[in-house]
């Protein structure tokens with residue numbers, strides 16, 4: 001009889017341990033909003049790092065098929081310095097992540113053949129909301145789309161300017 005109780009106790013403790021590990025893993029992987037309570041120097045920085053609005057809610061939008069992409073925020077892909085760069089492997093294909101510092105977006109673009117003028121703030125807003133470039137080209141899958149308010153777009157653009165001064 002007694003050994004059965006010890007066995008049951010063992011099972012309970014092991015389960016608690018696994019749950020604990022799960023919570024630690026979720027915190028580590030960002031599945032729990034641990035960053036929501038951090039303080040940021042600007043609203044734009046908060047959005048860049050957390051994808052959340054001033055009330056701590058996730059800014060709605062659409063991922064590209066994989067809902068996992070919606071868990072990621074600007075910083076995860078475009079990096080802390082905004083330069084993106086590293087060709088990461090995503091969904092089994094190599095993806096080039098562009099430099100989105102304000103100076104880069106507004107500089108003359110040459111990626112699609114003939115030189116096209118730099119992006120305006122409206123162009124940047126359209127890329128973030130609709131995933132469309134000024135020349136009509138659609139941004140590739142990993143880049144999610146966000147339903148940001150005009151104020152949030154302005155905050156993000158202000159932060160992309162801040163990144164120029166790093």
Ligand code: HEC
Nearest residue numbers: 069072073074077096097098100127138139140142143144
């Ligand atoms: C899951 C990764 C990912 C996340 C998260 C992400 N991006 Fe992107 N972003 C990309 C990729 C990849 C491209 C390039 C797509 C292409 O070339 O078609 C891109 C392109 C862009 C562009 C267009 C730049 C150019 O020169 O073409 C802007 C602007 C941009 N992202 C802003 C943002 C902002 C702001 C956020 C956060 C609100 C964000 N991105 C979050 C991956 C991401």
